[in-house]
Amino acid sequence: MAFDETKTEGFKVVGTRPNRPDGIDKVTGRARFGADATAPGMLHGVIVRSPHAHARILKIDTSEAEAMKGVHAVVTRADFATGLTGENWNILENVMAGETALYDGHAVVAIAATSSLAARDAAKAIVVDYEVLPHVTDVDKAMAEGAPVIREGAADKSVPAGLHPNVVRYHESGHGDVETGFAEADLVIEDSFRTEATHQGYIEPHACLAQLGNDGRGEIWCCTQGHWNVQKVCAALLGIETSKLRVTASEIGGGFGGKTAVFIEPVALALSLKANRPVKIVMTRSECFRATGPTSSTSMDVKIGMKKDGTITAAKGVFRLQGGAFPGAPMEFTAMCAFAPYNLANVSQIGFDVMSNRPKQAAYRAPGSPMAAFAVESVIDELCEQLGLDRIETRLKNASKEGTKASFGPTWDRIGLVECLEAAKAHPHYTAPLKPGQGRGISCGFWFNHGGETAVQMALSEDGTVQLSVGTPDIGGSRASMAQMAAEELGIPYENVRTTIADTATLGYNEISHGSRVTYASGLATIEAARDTIRKLCKRAAAKWGIDEEAVSWVDGCAVPSGPNAGDFDPLPIARIAKSMGRTGGPIVGHYEATPEGAGVSFATHIVDAEVDPETGSTRVVRYTVVQDAGKAIHPTYVEGQYQGGAAQGIGWALNEEYIYGADGRLQNAGFLDYRIPVASDLPMIDTVIVEVPNPGHPYGVRGVGETSICPPLAAIANAVSAAAGVRLHELPMSPPRILAALEKQAAG
């Protein structure tokens, strides 16, 4: 087949479910994660953090600590680069506070000692004098008149005049005229919603081992979603050249977006430079909660007009997100995802990025989108309820499809929302009887997906097996899917491909593993690298046979003469070409570097049954079905895993998880005991349906699958709770006290 077609059938390896190549390492304890590395002479670093939500740092006295046994280095902001601007300045300010601590948990000073106990003891001996300043942690309060200003002059040019200085970015998009649209509606519902911040909750805390010499050369080992980004950011923050740092990504114990950011690596480097020894830093769980990126909390207003037949005439949303003490809350994603599932003549969406005294938000699985779906899909559910309409039919009636104009501008290419809704409608779950006290909810969800800078290399070994080097950390089975795509293209067994996550010195820049980009972009690059390898293999065969290169094609792992020469020579298997490659022109290595831009968007529809206990207000999810478009599932088991994992995180977000701040601006639940993520006994099995509407932008039709699965659950569960208990919750999480209060209010009439 031609090299530029989308292959949709006849797969031999793609679509099967082989064991992952790193499986044995991970079930035997052999796999090396962030905290599992050591180096000779290694010191342990500990970071001292602000106990205040907002405070001027008056004085840092480290003299007593430095005199303690085993202490080798202390660093403060003075030990990092100066003169940074833009996001590099923001990251540095977050990594180590300058003049002011901006949130409870903000790093202020760090110390390295010969053991972690010694470092912790010494950290306690550091005395920091603070002048406590007024603080604000709530998004609505942070943008209200009189709120303490987090940082003057942080707003960019997008912000309209007259807003509070804590509003730092503004977004507006849409088309048509919403007022005309609302006038055409038979029913208009407008409601306000709030969601609390949640944490990605990866079980592996951030960890790194770093070494930096005074010649400016350094090495970092760390758990990250993007080691080239770590390299780039650390170089900037330490004021050294990028190529002098080599970063190796360890196995990564979950990230979900939270390990796209850099927190401890620059600190370990600075300590190492001072002590002239390697330094390891491992965060505690409470540091993860206090100082690494949770999501934004939100305050949202959504207004939707509908005709009696279910046609949506207009939709409007205002989305306010606080992103902590720095710009960057993903409010434009919230705004753009909000109405993406629907084909709307009149739509308007507005977003506000608001700063507050909380940790710098970081990406969390489809950043910004789940909150939007919660608000929008709740209002659509309410409209269906009041107009007596079927939930799925109404969504089908308004569904975005190929050729319709997206709420945020572009015209949709081939997309699979209708197919998801149809599959949900046909699923036995949708019509299964419910027990008393149970209710069923559905919701749609949307995520863009992403391509990004990608470089891949494929080296042939002399026995015909293949070493594939990719630059995207394997966060949930991607070594397997990469090996499958390579094997498929080369026509060799899956077992003959070994996938390695290369370090920053080995490949060109690879963007962070985010935006559900790995199977799409590294997959595309793997396929293209295989095609490059095949071209080189065919060339060797052509030379051997003395025929034209163009007259050789690649079939099932062999070069075969084609065209006028068809049948003239026996097929030449990859192993034979490999064996003689040293004599026929040298090593054969295929590669591919690009910034693929054809990441296909992905939609999902979730169905959930929930049971509400009217005595306690506690909610139990009793049945759950995820229907999502994968484009093409390379390894269906791992696709199912992404669907199930996203649903489970969404269930936690909907029912339990939240950042709780005290009046003093301190985080009150910085641990897994009080920040309760779903445990095995909380959840039912999670059923999955993989819809495959091929993405024209990938050779096999792949769409990213990792993120969309967390978009529908918040709303689907809210809709199920409303159906089960007759109360509609406008605030997440729907924890027992909130549900009880809603039930009591309803009983009081």
Place this chain on the structure above:
Amino acid sequence: MSQIHVTTTVNGDEVEFLCDPRETMLDVLRDRLGLTGAKEGCGTGDCGACSVTLDGRLVCSCLMLGAEAEGREIGTVEGIATDEDLHPLQKKFIEYAALQCGICTPGILVATKNLLEKNPDPTETEVRYWLAGNLCRCTGYDKIIRAVMDTAAEMRGAS
């Protein structure tokens, strides 16, 4: 501070180490004995990533002091596979994709092996409650529970 000398058994091998009286068993395993299979997800007994067995009982090694290991028998994930082969649970975890990132896997394997030794025929609910102290953020538990149930059935069939 003076260190304590401890003699203990880890995965059937006798080992000796020195540790600070405040040092946890998890730190001893990881930092002194080079057994980094047990993970620290929280250090406060909430996540189960550090699960080991102590004389056959499932414990969080982050809540146990290294000094308490004196004369006891410790079992970690590194001791689950036999010299020749993986334990049936390990095989099924790979086959079912019961791990995504794999950071929770050592703790969950130690915990489920311990469960199946006590109760070879657990119900789904029993498995879910037994594992309620082992957090997994990636999988939603579905494939973990299925892998455990299937292993239990297979091991019952084999014995």
